[in-house]
Amino acid sequence: MDRTPHPRSRRIAPLVALAAASALLAAGCSSGSGGKKAEESADGAAAGKANTPAMKVALITHQGPGDTFWDIVRKGAEAAAAKDNIKLVYSADPNAGSQANLVQNAIDQKVDGIAITLAKPGAMKSVVGKATSAGIPVVGLNSGDSDWKQLGLMEFFGQDETVAGEALGKRLNSEGAKKAVCVVHEQGNVGLTQRCDGMKKTFDGKTETLYVNGTDMPSVKSTITAKLKQDTAIDYVVTLGAPYALTAVQSVGDAGSKAKIATFDLNKELTGAISKGTIQFAVDQQPYLQGYLAVDSLWLYKNNGNYSGGGEQPTLTGPAFVDKNNADSVARFATKGTR
Template sequence: MRRHQRAATLTATALAGVLFAAGCSSSSGGKKSEEEGAAASAGKANTPRMTVAMITHASPGDTFWDLIRKGAQAAAAKDNIKLVYSSDPSAGNQANLVQNAIDQKVDGIALTAAKPEAMKDVVAKAQSAGIPVVGFNSGVGNWKELGMLEYFGQDENIAGQAFGERLNELGAKHAVCVIQEQGQVALEARCAGLKKGFKGKTDTLYVNGTDMPSVKSTITAKLKQDSSIDQVVTLGAPIALTAVQSVSDAGTDAKVATFDLNKDLVKAVQDGTVEFAVDQQPYLQGYLSVDALWLYKTNGNFSGGGTAPVLTGPAFITKDNVDQVADFAAKGTR
C-alpha cells in the first residue's frame, strides 16, 4: 500500500535525526512541572534559552505518556529548552492549561487534540499571541484546520485499516474493538479503520480505561456473552495485557492484538500471548514535537510543508521482529 510505504519512509527519516540524541531523566511534580536534563551526547545547542509547554490529554497512571515525555525531555536537553509539561484528560481542563501557557508567554506549545473542538479557541489565541503551536499524537485529521504549524503522529484510520487487513491474513472472523475513552478521536478512528479493513464482523466495546478491574470484567462479560468472537483488538498496551486475562477468565480461544507498545507488551508478543502490536513510536512523537519548535524559532524550519503530517507509524511488531525492538522498549524509547 503506497501510503504505508510513505509512512515508513517518513518515520525512518525522522528517526535518523533522533539517533543523535540520548534520553535524559528528570524529576517531576504534580500535574505541571518543569523538565530539564543533562545535555545529550551529541552536544547542547548554544541558542538562547527557550520555554516550551507540552500539554496532553494523558490520564493519571497511563504509562504510554511516559514515553512521549521522555522523548520530549531528550529534545529539550539537546536544544537548551525549558520544558513545562502538564496534562489533563478533561478537554476543558486541557484547554485551560493551554491558556495558562499562553499567559506565561512561552516560546512554543506542543499539544494533543484528542477533542479538537475544545482546542480551537486556545490555539487561535496562541496564534494571536505569536506563539507557534504543533500537534502530536491525536488530531491528525484536524491539525490544519486548527491552525497548527506541524503534526507528528500516526494516521489512525489508515493504521486501523492495516490492522484489519492483518486480521484477514490471520483468518479472524469476528473482532471486538475495545475503546477505553469514548469520543477520543484517535481511538475512534482506529476502530473505524479496523471496520473498513477487516472483512469479518466488528463490534465496538467501550470501557473505562482508568479502571482496570472494570476493563477486565467488561471484556470478560462480552466474551462470555458472544462465543463467536475470535479476536480482541485493544488500543493500548495496558488494555491488551488486561484483555489477555479476560480471555483466560472467559475460557475462550479468542486471540488478542493491540495498538501501542511498552516493555511488558514486548514480552507478551515474544511469548505469544499477544499476536502483534502496532507501534506509533510515542518517544519519537515527543522528541519531534519539541525539536520542531526549536527548529522553527531558530531557523524558520518546519516539516511537511505545512500541509502533510510527519508520520511516526504504523510499525507492526510481531513475533518475527519483536526481538529487534526489545532493547529499545526496555530503555523506554520504543
C-alpha cells in the same frame, strides 16, 4: 530514511521528514508520571547541548492516569529539550476542557512554543487560536491528524489513525479472524474512533465496539471478561493501547475464551508478551519519536525558520507491525523506553 515531503498516503512504513532526526542519538532524560500538574525537565547541561538562547516549551497531552504510553512520549520530548537548551513544562489532563485550560496557562506564561495533542479537537480550537494570536507557534502530535491544519497548527507528528486501523483489519483477515471486538478506552477520542472505523472498513469478518473506562483497569478487565462470556464467537480482542492489551490477556483467561489479542501501541511488557505469544501483534506509532520531533521542531523553527511538511503534510511516525518475528529486536529499545 526518507527526508522528502510526502502526501498523506496508504503506506505502512513509517515516514520521518524532519532534518534533525539524526539527533535522536542524543541521551534522554528520565521520564516521569503524567498527571494533571505541570513539571519541568532538568536544567543541567547535556552532551551536545545547543549553544542557543534558552527556550521554554509546553507539552500538553490528554494523558490519563496510569497510561504509560505517555511516559514514552515525554521521554522523547525531554531528550530533545536537553539537547536544545529548552526548559520543558509537561502537563496533561484527559478532560478536554481541563486540557484547554492547561494550554491557556502556557499562553499566560508566555512560553516560546506549545506542543499539543488533539484527541478532542473541537475543545482545543478556541485556545489554539489564542496561542497563535499571541505569536506562540503551536505544533501537534499523536492525536489530530485530520484536524491540525484546520486549527492552525504549524506541524503535526504522528500516524494516520484511519490507515493504521485499515492495516490492522487486513492483518486480521490474514490471521483468519471471523469476529473481533474493538475495545475503546476513551469515548470521544477521535483517534481511537478512527482506528476502530478503519479496522471495520477492511476486516472481512464481523466487528463490535466495546467501550470501557480506561482510567479504571479492574473495570476494563471485568467488562472485557463479561463480553467474552456473553459472546463466545469472538475470536479476536483488539485493544487501542498496550496496558489494555495486557489486561485483556487476563480477561481471556477468566472468561475461558480462546480469543486472541492484538493491539495498537507498545511498551516493554507488551513486547515480552508478543515474544511469548500471549499477544499476537501490535501496531506501533513510535511515541518517543513523536515527543522528540514535536519539541525539536519548535527549536528548529525559532532558530532556523525550519518546519517540516511545508505546513501541509504531517510527519508520519507509523504505523508499523511488531509481531513474534521482530519483537525481540524491538524489545531492547522498548526496555530503554524509546519504543
